Amino acid sequence: MDTAERLIAGMQELLWERGYVGTSPRAIQQRADVGQGSMYHHFTGKPDLAGAAIRRxxxxxxxxxxxxxxxxxxxxxxxxxxxxxxxxVLRGCRVGRLTQDPDVVATPELRAPLEETLGWLRERLAGLLAEGIAAGEFARDLDPDDVARTLVAVVQGGYVLARAADDPDEFRRAVNGALALLAAARSE
Amino acid sequence: MDTAERLIAGMQELLWERGYVGTSPRAIQQRADVGQGSMYHHFTGKPDLAGAAIRRxxxxxxxxxxxxxxxxxxxxxxxxxxxxxxxxVLRGCRVGRLTQDPDVVATPELRAPLEETLGWLRERLAGLLAEGIAAGEFARDLDPDDVARTLVAVVQGGYVLARAADDPDEFRRAVNGALALLAAARSE
DNA sequence: GTCTATATGATGATAGAC
DNA sequence: GTCTATCATCATATAGAC
Incomplete structure (x- = not known):
């Protein structure tokens, strides 16, 4: 892996673990085993590198x-x-986690990948739900777009519950509850 | 409001907006309009004040x-x-937000209030669900403890979706989907 | 492309006067 | 209880040699 790739991979790890404000250029350089000047040769600064890492x-x-x-x-x-x-589970979501960072959501180039990714996931789930409704698998009055958002939210919120309790099982039980409700919405 | 109360209130606001790593003693002092020495008279340091603010x-x-x-x-x-x-909605949850802070979850005195609060909320919701089942309002095979976790997760995750999209309506639609699923689990 | 030196301001406190 | 130094370290770079 070359220098730029190591910087991106290191930044991805640190953003996941500590977020944007919690990650210093110094920490990135150590994680990627790259010198001071080298990082500023490949990227204009922390926001630039963070942008590359978030898209990745x-x-x-x-x-x-x-x-x-x-x-x-x-x-x-x-x-x-x-x-x-x-x-x-206890690591949380590499993408959702960044929504808690005020500097990320305030910077359009950094927030855009978050919106696109969670939007893409929601659309994929909505597509599956719509398929299921068309196939008679789910009740016809279910709104696929709303329920898709519910499912994405359960995943993101499941991470929150698990980290608060320091117990991955919280995630699993939140998901079980969601699937039980979804099963209740099966047609017939 | 006396000095200690202003410090706690200011710390609560900053933790909500910027999290623990993103909040400096200097910022707290300015927010609370309190001098340097004064803060260290009332609290031993940032973790001590953060503990008081999180419990509040x-x-x-x-x-x-x-x-x-x-x-x-x-x-x-x-x-x-x-x-x-x-x-x-776009401010997020004052409690759930802190689960993304590695220093908070790694410090037992700071994590404990998060676990207790989300646990309390889950138990309250589970109690209501159990009541509803006993009253014949919901299907008997619904697990109130799992579904309560699902509902708490939808709220926490709804904030994530809304912040990613910079749109409070994402929260509302996630909640609508959850209520539609819960309605489908009504008995009969 | 990478390295070392240098720089300004912030961080998180401590010390001691008032 | 509050105020003004003072301090070591870190954050986030820039400059210029190699």
């Missing part, structure tokens, strides 16, 4: 989610597979 | 939530009233 993390999230969303089975099965995917 | 914010959240949870109507009505409560 957004792409990583899409790739991971696609694996389950594009999988086999009914709409319900694929949604369940996505929600129950094996996660390092 | 936790109490504030409980008081606000109780208003709707203790209100009139059926279990479903009271849950809906809580979820639809008027919120300054």
């Amino acid at each position: 993390s957004a792409a990583d999230l899409r790739a991971l989610a696609s694996a389950e969303l594009d999988g086999p089975g009914s709409a319900f099965d694929r949604i369940a597979a996505y929600l129950r995917r094996d996660r390092d | 914010s936790a109490a504030d959240l409980r008081a606000l939530a109780s208003a709707e949870l203790d209100g009139p109507g059926s279990a479903f009505d009271r849950i809906a009233a809580y979820l639809r409560r008027d919120r300054d």
Whole structure:
């Protein structure tokens, strides 16, 4: 991995662990094993490097989610597979986490990948729900766009519960509750 | 309001806006209009003051939530009233926000109020759900403890979606989806 | 492309006078 | 209880040599 790639990968890790304000150029350089001048050769500064790292993390999230969303089975099965995917729950979400950073949401180039990624995820889930409704799997009065937002929120909020309790099981139980409710909305 | 109270109130605001790592003693002193030495007279340092502020914010959240949870109507009505409560959505949750701060979750005295508060909220919602099941309002096979976690997660995650999109309506739609699913789990 | 030196301001406090 | 030094360290770079 070359220098620029190591800087991006190191910044991705630190943003995930400590957020934007909590991550210093010094820490990035140590994590990437790169010298002071080298970082400023490849990027204009912290916001520039953060932008590259956030876009990379957004792409990583899409790739991971696609694996389950594009999988086999009914709409319900694929949604369940996505929600129950094996996660390092206590680390939180590499993308959602950044919404808590005031400097990130205040900077359009840094916030845009967050909006696009969570929007993409919501649309994928809404598509599956709409498929399920069309196939008679779910009740026809379900609003796929609203429920898709609910499911994304359960994942993001599940991380919050788990970190507050220092217990990954909180995430799993929040997801179980959501799937139980979704099962109740099956047609018939 | 005396000096110590102004410090606590200022710290509460800053923790809500910028989190723990993003909040400096200097910023606190300016917000509270209090001098350098004065802050260190009342509190041993930033963690001490943060502890007092977090416990206060936790109490504030409980008081606000109780208003709707203790209100009139059926279990479903009271849950809906809580979820639809008027919120300054883009500010996020004063308590849940802190779960993203590595220094907070790593410090037992700072994490404890988060766990207690979200645990309290979950228990209140689980109690309402159990009431609703006993009254024949919800299906008997619903697990109140899991679904209560789902509802708390929808609120916490709804803030994430809204901040990512810079649009409070994302929160409202996530909540609408959750209530639609809960309505589908009504008995009969 | 990478390295070392240098710089300004902020961070998180402590000391001691008033 | 509050105020004004003072302090070591870190944050976020810029400059210029190699």
